[in-house]
Amino acid sequence: MTYTLTTPLYYVNDKPHLGSAYTTLACDALARFQRLIGEPVLFITGCDEHGQKIQRTAEAAGLSPQAHCDAVSAQYRELWQRWQISNDRLIRTTDPRHRRIVEQFFARVEANGDIVEGRQQGWYCVACEEFKDEPATAAAPQCPIHQRPLEWRDELNLFFRLSRYQESIEALIAQPGFIQPVSRRNEVENFVRQGLRDFSISRVNLPWGIPVPGHDGHTFYVWFDALLGYITALLEEGDAPDLDLAVARGWPAAVHVIGKDILRFHAVYWPAMLLSAGLPLPRQVFGHGFLTREGQKMGKSLGNVLDPALLLERCGRDAVRWYLLRDIPFGEDGDFQQQRFIDLVNNDLANTIGNLLNRTSSMARRWFAGAVPPAGDGARDDHPLAAAAHQARTTTMAALAQLDFRSAAEAALQLAISANGYLNDQAPWSRMKQEGHEAQVAADLYAVLEAARLVALLLAPLLPDLSARMLEQLAEPAAESSRPGATGRNGCAGVGCGRGLPCRSQAR
């Protein structure tokens, strides 16, 4: 079964920000991990290009909405290329095939009796593209997320009969594992418990959207159209825009990775829409936390927005990936701190991992003509580093499968720390000066080189660049986690080995 994973489809009202880079990096690590263990992966990202927000931004820039979307989506494409994101698809909701998929989906939902006309009154946030539950007051309340006044709306719209799905959605969100992390489930449960209300899925007087078939003057509400982008994205180049074909290509998604602010759309509205159209439901929705910078919310007005393109240019891919994935528990809010960033990168990547690799390869060069020395006792199952390696492999694999990038990073790092510690204890540089100790030095060095190799492989999903450089230095083929559609090459099928990643026996 294809492992389909998605980032949100990013609004193209502005250039990519660190929040979008964060989700995409995490998904990239997950996609690489799944490929490494041999799963066929479809990694989807993309751009959400319709709606009032985009229309207004384009108008303000004096561009047609399409020209504006073309320009910003190109920035996303370029950024993901520079980050070497291994996405298989980049869907744009202005793709003509997407319109056909939305129309077919809508026809099914309508045929199922789930579309009704109704009056929509309420406070709307254009930046969120969402009605808020604020009471009708004379003065406009502020959007709690964007700190901007809400706009009053009173329209005749088409509604999706969400209320019919109360029980199914309650059962779905009660399923262990559907909403992750568990801490985010309560918030959705509370919302659902209050009783699901039908929600409007069309807008009138909004030309920048997909027209609703059979309902003149209506265009689809941007969220109705955008969520379906996950399905359009499954189509291969040259495929006809056929909903069933798209579904057959890789639906349902194994996981939608999103920020916590858009959980309700993914865990409530979207499953109900899919149920109505008779399509399978995503297996998991993972809501990660928000990033702040030096304790402050990032915002244009504060002038403290971190530009991911600039960050990449200044610090490099490995450093940024390491910091974001290793320091911030995925699922919780996190704070980007410059000093901590520098410290972590220096301590972990340079002093621990870099040092391990440099000293081991230089000893192999100096004493063993650059070859891996004879294994001797260094390959024994009861070698002290064997237990550390086993522990690191088991923990990293389990953590990556659960999107716990921090634990995965720590476990791999711990193996590097253990290997460095072992070297310090054995001090082969002193032994080498003594007669008759060469076999022991060889065995020690073998064990440490093997640990370094495993560190590199375990890090492949998190730090593909560093991993590839380490493996190259160790003269080992790179872990095949990057190529879309590739399956693991370094995988071990040996009995008793963790699935996918190599066991010690392969190194001999």
Ligand code: MSP
């Ligand atoms: N277009 C919708 C998603 C549609 S999915 C079918 C959207 N786009 S967005 O560009 O506004 O947001 C994309 C993602 O960025 C969201 O998951 C949001 O949570 C995330 N982030 C925005 N700011 C963020 C931070 N400061 N930190 C982490 N993620 C943040 O919503």
